[in-house]
Structures are given as structure tokens and as C-alpha cells.
Amino acid sequence: MNLREFAAKNVLRNISGYFDYFLSSTISAALLFSFTMIIFHPGFQADLLPLYLQKALNMTTIIAYLFLSFFVFYSVSVFLKSRYKEFGILYITGSSKKQIQRMITTENILISSVAGVLGIMLGLVFSKILLAVSGKLLGYSALGFYFPTKAAVITFTAFLIIGIVISLLCSFIIKEDRVLTLLKGSKKPKPEPKTSIFLTVICIVLLATGYYLSITANIKTIANRIIPVTTMVIAATYLLFSQLSIFIIKLIKKNKKVYRNKTKMLWVSNLLYRVKDNTRIFFLITITSAVALSAVGSVYAYWRDKEEQINRSFPQAFFLANRDNNKSRADFIENALKRERIDYTKTKGEMKFIIPDGYKEEVAIIKETAYKELAAMISLGTIPFNEDESIIVSTLAQKEKKSIILNNIELKLTGKNDRRILPAFYGEVYVVKDNVYENIKGAKNYFWVFNVENYKSTLKICKDYHNNFGEDKIGSYYNNFLKANILEGTKIAYGIILFSSIFIGLIFLITTASFLYNKCYMDILEDKKKYKQLYKIGLTYKEIKRILTIEIGVLFLFPYIIAVIHSFFALSSLKYAFELEITTAAFLVMGGMMVVQVIYFLVIRKSYLVEIKRALSS
Structure with missing residues (x-):
């Protein structure tokens, strides 16, 4: 029997150990294949997308592949450590380090290659459903079936490379000069975990501060809070598992009445070591799951709310503006509306740009007459004000301002319309009396506005407009906002970003679930x-079942519960900062993930208990 035959038989004999690694690799390969199959679909013209969306798709593929590589390396390293005794025996019987490395390389290449092939086959089986769903998500009516040769070659090559590279890295895990350690296995006496009250307090303070800053963020502070809040929560998460959790379990142990009640002594003591031993994997799973949930939840919330966002940001169907009072583009829109027999209302006006005293950026000023005409077009009630007063028309104005100074003219701010009358591009818009407007010196801009009852029906006009005039370069004084076209672009952009975030989220959730399974496989021996010894001295199977349910439940659900809490506060910051409705999105994403995780826990628990019961009866 040569080395390749020995490696192949070794994989077959250890199929239960390699099964999770193989299954997860197969599913990951199927996901990677499905993603590339859609990207290279002839009906999905990715090269015509804006550059930032092309980069988003490329980055998604790179992130997924790097995470898959890390996952494979972790899974292989865990399994190799469980085979310490086997490698020790091989070294003693005369096998060289080079031979063992070749055996590991052969095993990994074999598994990666077969996983890649089966992943491609699995992707092909569900390709029709995936193409239909993803086509709708990406803004296409449907993506037809085709044989994705390029996607298959990329997926198989990618997993073959993973197998080769990971095999080379695994040579650092098994050392020939550690034969005695290998023969003893990984079993070592464990000292009781220690905790620091100072670090425990730091954990609580960081979490509380991070959560508070999240829910109190607004549109002007959220950008500056993202990095510090993320840093605090990441640090607090590690301390939560390494310090706070251990501290709480030790408090339970000190309560003798609780600790010595029935089987609590066993599972509390076991949890003390399990949580400490799994600190890094808990931390990794929590952070990756929180990132996946927050990304999918936020993008899904924006995707569901896209039409409402467009309606808030762009109140009219067409808004055209320039500094030269050139109405040729406005005439084109009006003639097209007439040609298509679409009823419309229109108005024209002007605005001025000025930097008020104490401000750093320009604001837009319009006169009361234009304000009333624009408000009437969208059925918006107007706010009355006096000669020495002004009102704000903007959803961005968060601070309560009492006055504004324009060219040494001080005006009291007496009201605020939360609904826009000009596109969101203009930020804060101030309305003044007509005679006050004439006395204000500023850069003048002219605008033409058209509104229709169903702006989505004007998409053809928008496309004709861009075919005739080309893409607009939005600047300070030359702007053309065509609402139907903006909605179409937003659908595609959010669809692609949602598609990418779901793909990354699935990769994260599948691989992190596999991390836990690998850990269970290591612990079950x-x-x-x-438990066989405890069973002999009187512990019943029912009590063992209860203890293991608690221990496995903590292992599988604890990090996900923390991840859900992190994600809830992350998504809440979007709700408070951008007035975005995230309740439904958060419930669907987080609830769906928790349901899947509970089902996965129940399946693993049943399998674990079957193995334990079999050991008790042997």
C-alpha cells in the first residue's frame, strides 16, 4: 500500500471526524459557485454597473474566499490536533516528517477537490431557483439557466488551491520533536480559571457606553461614533467571555444553596472550564455573526424602505437646475410628458446659495412665493412667518436654532417643515419673505420642477433624457434629479449590496456553526x-441528558445571543439617526437566524446524546 492509498483509506476510516469539515466545505463551495455563477451570467452585465458596485462584488468574492480559507485551516488544525496519538504512533513506527506531511497534503487535496466538485453539483441542482430569486433581487425580471463553465472552473480551482495552501500551513501544527506530547494527546491538568474584578468592571463600562452611544446617535454624530463604538464593543465582547462570564459563574459557585442543588454542581463546574476554554471561539463567532446580522439587517431595511427613502429625498418627479437659466432640458421633459400624454404640474423659480455667519458650508435660500408653489405641488401645508423671520425646510436639521444671519440680516427661525420641498442634495433650505430674498446677495440658481401622480411611469422619459443629454455631473449649481431613474438605480444598487451581504452572511454563519461542531467533536471523546464513570457511581441518564443540554446549549446559543444583542443596538443606531424603520428587518433577520441556530443545536444535541448513550451502554 503506497502513501496515497494509505491517505485515502485514512480519510474513509475517519469519515465521522472529517464529515463536518467535508460537509461545510461542500456547502461553502456551493455558495461560492452560486455567487460566481450569477456574477458571470450573460444576462447580468456587471461591467455596465457603476464602479463602486463592481468593486463591491469583487470585494465580496475576496472576503468570502479569505474567510473560507481561514475556516478550512481552522477545521483542519482542530482535527489534526485530535489525531495527536495517531501521529505519535506513526513517528515511532518509522514514518518521517516528510511522509506525514505528504499524507496530510493528500488528504486535504482529496477532500477539497471532492468538496469543490460536489459543491458545483449542488449549486447546479438549485441553480434555477437561485437564478430566479437573485434575478429579482438584482432588479432583473429573471435570469435564465445556463451552464456556468467559468464559475465551475473558478470554484474548483479555488478549493484546490485552498487544499494545497492549507496543507503547507499544517506542517507547523505537527512537530516531530513532540512525539511524547503527541502520544499523551491534548489532555493536560487544567487550573481553575482566574478573573480580574478590574477587567470585569471595564467590560461592563465598555458595553454600557457602546450601547448608549449607539442608541443616542443622530445623523450628524453617527459617522464619528462608528469606529470608537465598534472598538469598545469588540474589546468588551472579548472581556465578556474571558472575564465577566467566568466572574458570574464563580459567583454562582459561591452560593452554596444554589451550587449544591442536585446536578447544578456538575454543569456549573463544567461551564466554568468550557467558557474559559472556548473564549476565543466564542469571541470569533460573536463578532462575525454580529457583523453578518448587522450588515444583512441594515441593507435589508434600506432595501425594503428604498421607495420611501426616494420619496423623502426627492419630492418631485423631475427637478432640473442650472446657473445659466437655460431651459432646453426642461423643454425636453415637458415635451416628452405631453407626447406620452402624462398629466403633470409644473413650476419654476430660483434659489440663492450663501454661507451664513457662523456656518462653514453654503445653505440654500428660497423666497416665500416659490415655497408655496413647491409645497402645493406635493400637497404640503405651509407655515406662516413674519418679515423678520425664516423657516427651515429640511429633514436634516437636528439642532434647535434660534436665528440665522444672512448678509447682516438677522432672521428668527420660527418653524421647521420635516418634509422636503427640494431634493435632499440641497441639505438645509431656508425660506424668507420675497423682499428679504431680493436683498440677500448670493450665487443665484434657476430651477424647473415637474410632478406627476405616478412617477414610475416616467422611466422611459428618464432614459430618453439620458440618451439625449448623457449622464449628469452633479455639481453645486447644475443639478438634474429624475426620480424614476434614481429609483431604478437605487433598486439595482441596494439589490447588489443586499445580495453580497446575504452571501457573506451565509458564509459566516455556516462556517461559525462548523467551528462549534468541531469543538463538540473534540469534547465528546x-x-x-x-460520564461513563459518573454513570457507574449513580448518575442517571436523565440527569446526564439535562447537564449536556445546558452545556451544549451554552456552547451553541450563548455567542449568538450576544451577537443578536450587539446587532440590535447597531441597527437601532440607524433607526434613531436616519429615522429608518428597522423593526421588521431586524425581526426577520435575527429571528430567522436564531430559529436556524436552535434547530442546529437540537440536531447536534440529539447526535451528541446518542453517542454518550452508546458509550454508557458499552
């Missing part, structure tokens, strides 16, 4: 011996 020791648990079989431990």
Missing part, C-alpha cells in the same frame, strides 16, 4: 469517559 473526553465526555464519554467522564
Whole structure:
């Protein structure tokens, strides 16, 4: 029997150990294949997308591949450590380091290649459904079936490279000069975990501060809070598992009445070591899951709310503005509306740009007459004001301002319309009396506005407009906002970003779930011996079942519960800062993930208990 035959038989004999790694690799390969199959679909012209969307798709592929590589390396390293005794015996019987490395390389290449092939086949089986769903998500009516040769070659090559590279890295895990350690296995006496009250307090303070800053963020502060809040929550998460959790379990141990009640002594003691031993994996799973949930939840919330966002940001169907009082583009729109027999209302006016005293940026000023005409077009009630007063028409104005100074003219601010009358591009818009407007010196801009009852029906006009005049370069004084066209572009952009975030989220959730399964596989060998001895001295199977349910439940659900809490506060910051409705999106995304995780926990628990019961009866 040569080395390749030995490696192949070794994989078959250890199929239960390699099964999770193989299954997760297969599913990951199917996801990677499905993603590339859609990207290279002839009906999906990615090269025609804006540059930032093309970069988003490329970055999604790179992130997914790097995370998959990390996942494969982790899974292989965990499994190799569980085979310490086997490698120790091979070294003693005369196998060289080079031979063992070649055996590991052969095993990994074999598994990665087969996983890649099966992943491609699995992707092909569900390709029709995936193409239909993704086509709708990306803004296409449907993406027809085709044989994705390019996607298949990329996926197989990618997983073959993973197998080769990971095999080379695994040579650092198994060392020949550690034969005695290998023969003893990974079992070592464990000292009781220690905690620091100072670090525990720091954990609580960081979490509380991070959560508070999240829910009190507004549109002007959220950008400056993202990095510090993320840093605080990440640091607090690690301390939560390494310090706070251990501290709480030790408090339970000190309460003798609780600790010595029935089987609590066993599972509390076991949890003390399990949580400490799994601090890094808990931390990794929590952060990656929180990132996945926050990304998918926020993008999904924006995707669901896209039409409402467009309606808030662009109140009219067409808004054209320039500094030269050139009405040729406005005439084109009006003639097109007449040609298509679409009823419309129109108005024209002007605005001025000026930097008020104490401000750093320009604001737009319009006169009361234009304000009333624009408000009437969208059925918006107007706010009356006096000669020495002004009102704000903007959803961005957060601070309560009492006055504004324009060219040494001080005006009291007496009201605020939360609904826009000009596109969101103009930020804060101030309305003044007509005679006051004439006395204000500023850069003048002219605008033409058209509104229709159903702006979505004007998409053809928007496309004809861009075919005739080309893409607009939006500047300070030359702006053309065509609402139907903006909605169409927004649908595609959010669809692609949502598609990418769901893909990354699935990769994260599948691989992190596999991390936990690998950990269970490592623990079950020791648990079989431990619970067999406890069973002999009188512990019943029912009590063992209850203890293991708690221990496995903590292992599988604890990090996800923390991730859900992190994600809830992250999404809440969007709600308070951007007035975005995230309740439904958060419920669907987080609730769906937790349901899947609970089902996964129940399946693993049942499998774990079957193994333990079999060990007890042997």
C-alpha cells in the first residue's frame, strides 16, 4: 500500500471526524459557485454597473474566499490536533516528517477537490431557483439557466488551491520533536480559571457606553461614533467571555444553596472550564455573526424602505437646475410628458446659495412665493412667518436654532417643515419673505420642477433624457434629479449590496456553526469517559441528558445571543439617526437566524446524546 492509498483509506476510516469539515466545505463551495455563477451570467452585465458596485462584488468574492480559507485551516488544525496519538504512533513506527506531511497534503487535496466538485453539483441542482430569486433581487425580471463553465472552473480551482495552501500551513501544527506530547494527546491538568474584578468592571463600562452611544446617535454624530463604538464593543465582547462570564459563574459557585442543588454542581463546574476554554471561539463567532446580522439587517431595511427613502429625498418627479437659466432640458421633459400624454404640474423659480455667519458650508435660500408653489405641488401645508423671520425646510436639521444671519440680516427661525420641498442634495433650505430674498446677495440658481401622480411611469422619459443629454455631473449649481431613474438605480444598487451581504452572511454563519461542531467533536471523546464513570457511581441518564443540554446549549446559543444583542443596538443606531424603520428587518433577520441556530443545536444535541448513550451502554 503506497502513501496515497494509505491517505485515502485514512480519510474513509475517519469519515465521522472529517464529515463536518467535508460537509461545510461542500456547502461553502456551493455558495461560492452560486455567487460566481450569477456574477458571470450573460444576462447580468456587471461591467455596465457603476464602479463602486463592481468593486463591491469583487470585494465580496475576496472576503468570502479569505474567510473560507481561514475556516478550512481552522477545521483542519482542530482535527489534526485530535489525531495527536495517531501521529505519535506513526513517528515511532518509522514514518518521517516528510511522509506525514505528504499524507496530510493528500488528504486535504482529496477532500477539497471532492468538496469543490460536489459543491458545483449542488449549486447546479438549485441553480434555477437561485437564478430566479437573485434575478429579482438584482432588479432583473429573471435570469435564465445556463451552464456556468467559468464559475465551475473558478470554484474548483479555488478549493484546490485552498487544499494545497492549507496543507503547507499544517506542517507547523505537527512537530516531530513532540512525539511524547503527541502520544499523551491534548489532555493536560487544567487550573481553575482566574478573573480580574478590574477587567470585569471595564467590560461592563465598555458595553454600557457602546450601547448608549449607539442608541443616542443622530445623523450628524453617527459617522464619528462608528469606529470608537465598534472598538469598545469588540474589546468588551472579548472581556465578556474571558472575564465577566467566568466572574458570574464563580459567583454562582459561591452560593452554596444554589451550587449544591442536585446536578447544578456538575454543569456549573463544567461551564466554568468550557467558557474559559472556548473564549476565543466564542469571541470569533460573536463578532462575525454580529457583523453578518448587522450588515444583512441594515441593507435589508434600506432595501425594503428604498421607495420611501426616494420619496423623502426627492419630492418631485423631475427637478432640473442650472446657473445659466437655460431651459432646453426642461423643454425636453415637458415635451416628452405631453407626447406620452402624462398629466403633470409644473413650476419654476430660483434659489440663492450663501454661507451664513457662523456656518462653514453654503445653505440654500428660497423666497416665500416659490415655497408655496413647491409645497402645493406635493400637497404640503405651509407655515406662516413674519418679515423678520425664516423657516427651515429640511429633514436634516437636528439642532434647535434660534436665528440665522444672512448678509447682516438677522432672521428668527420660527418653524421647521420635516418634509422636503427640494431634493435632499440641497441639505438645509431656508425660506424668507420675497423682499428679504431680493436683498440677500448670493450665487443665484434657476430651477424647473415637474410632478406627476405616478412617477414610475416616467422611466422611459428618464432614459430618453439620458440618451439625449448623457449622464449628469452633479455639481453645486447644475443639478438634474429624475426620480424614476434614481429609483431604478437605487433598486439595482441596494439589490447588489443586499445580495453580497446575504452571501457573506451565509458564509459566516455556516462556517461559525462548523467551528462549534468541531469543538463538540473534540469534547465528546473526553465526555464519554467522564460520564461513563459518573454513570457507574449513580448518575442517571436523565440527569446526564439535562447537564449536556445546558452545556451544549451554552456552547451553541450563548455567542449568538450576544451577537443578536450587539446587532440590535447597531441597527437601532440607524433607526434613531436616519429615522429608518428597522423593526421588521431586524425581526426577520435575527429571528430567522436564531430559529436556524436552535434547530442546529437540537440536531447536534440529539447526535451528541446518542453517542454518550452508546458509550454508557458499552
